[in-house]
Amino acid sequence: MIDRQPKDLYLTCQSCRNRFLYSREEQRHNAGAARPSICPACRTLERLTRRRSGVIEWYSRQRGFGFINEDDGGSVFVHVSSFREPGRVRPNKGLAVRYHVQMTEKGPRAVDVELAAPAEEG
Numbered sequence: 001m002i003d004r005q006p007k008d009l010y011l012t013c014q015s016c017r018n019r020f021l022y023s024r025e026e027q028r029h030n031a032g033a034a035r036p037s038i039c040p041a042c043r044t045l046e047r048l049t050r051r052r053s054g055v056i057e058w059y060s061r062q063r064g065f066g067f068i069n070e071d072d073g074g075s076v077f078v079h080v081s082s083f084r085e086p087g088r089v090r091p092n093k094g095l096a097v098r099y100h101v102q103m104t105e106k107g108p109r110a111v112d113v114e115l116a117a118p119a120e121e122g
Ligand SMILES: [Zn+2]
Pocket: 013, 014, 015, 016, 017, 018, 038, 039, 040, 041, 042
């Protein structure tokens, strides 16, 4: 008989080298997926520091803010002042952007936002 029940595993984080628990529940949840190579803390850190990409979901030029649909799910607030070239960029629904996410007291917001593709003139 092969024991098909997953067991709690302790993995070594490839980033901080700490050992972390990869629980049976997580394994069941990720059924078939590769084992995580970094620990939950490093994953969170990476999520917050990695340059991310998404598409503008909606944007109000009158009010100067909108939301970005993130490629890896969820959406994040974006303000006109967060664009790298505020004068040149005309944010539009459907525009692909790259940015960092910064935590503020009001929640996450996109900062250092740039267009993923060169802006079209006109
Ligand atoms: Zn780690």
